[in-house]
Amino acid sequence: MARKPGSNPRAIKNRAAKTAAAMSAPAAVAQSQSKTPPKKKTSLAQFAKEVRAEARKITWTTRKETWITSVMVAIMVTLTAIFFTVVDAGLQFGVTQILKLATAG
Numbered sequence: 001m002a003r004k005p006g007s008n009p010r011a012i013k014n015r016a017a018k019t020a021a022a023m024s025a026p027a028a029v030a031q032s033q034s035k036t037p038p039k040k041k042t043s044l045a046q047f048a049k050e051v052r053a054e055a056r057k058i059t060w061t062t063r064k065e066t067w068i069t070s071v072m073v074a075i076m077v078t079l080t081a082i083f084f085t086v087v088d089a090g091l092q093f094g095v096t097q098i099l100k101l102a103t104a105g
Contacts, residue, residue: 042050061069
């Protein structure tokens with residue numbers, strides 16, 4: 001009877017070692033796989049330049065866009081409040097009717 005490929009003791013040990021390495025602590029695996037050197041610390045001036053460069057990329061909404069968005073939020077809040085008020089009143093009416101039937105009167 002022929003043996004299955006990879007069933008010799010050396011192949012089994014290799015698979016067991018790979019499995020143990022994969023299940024070890026993630027930090028240890030990350031350190032062993034990381035080949036890049038640690039990044040050089042930047043100076044405060046370089047950091048400030050990078051912050052200014054990123055801040056220039058920010059696009060602010062116009063006054064009109066802000067106003068339209070605010071009005072839409074107010075409308076949606078109002079509609080939601082009306083919806084939940086109606087649902088609450090309906091549930092209250094239904095429960096009241098069920099309790100009247102239960103107490104016969």
